[in-house]
Amino acid sequence: MNITFPQQAPVYLSxxxxxxxxxxxxxxxxxxxxxxxxxEDHFGATSWREEDLQRAFEDSRAVIEGAAEQxxxxxxxxxxxxxxxxxxxxxxxxxxxxxx
Numbered sequence: 170m171n172i173t174f175p176q177q178a179p180v181y182l183s184x185x186x187x188x189x190x191x192x193x194x195x196x197x198x199x200x201x202x203x204x205x206x207x208x209e210d211h212f213g214a215t216s217w218r219e220e221d222l223q224r225a226f227e228d229s230r231a232v233i234e235g236a237a238e239q240x241x242x243x244x245x246x247x248x249x250x251x252x253x254x255x256x257x258x259x260x261x262x263x264x265x266x267x268x269x
Contacts, residue, residue, distance in 0.1 A: 201237040
């Protein structure tokens with residue numbers, strides 16, 4: 170499967186709270202969501218406010234997109250949700266030295 174990520178700002182979901190970004194999997198748009206908790210626990214978000222989540226996402230975009238790519242490879246072209254536990258327990262997630 171060919172997976173790419175458009176360089177757009179993610180969309181803030183206030184009811185979750187989380188950020189949703191898009192992957193293109195074999196040309197099909199697939200929503201990927203990363204929870205505020207994951208951004209705070211593993212990527213240095215200082216609060217769950219939109220601007221803090223956006224900053225943490227942009228600072229760690231490559232790692233977050235890499236995790237989404239791993240999940241998309243496993244589940245196919247279905248939406249994925251990246252929660253804190255995924256980064257805590259996934260192999261190769263670069264959490265050493267990341268401020269929380």
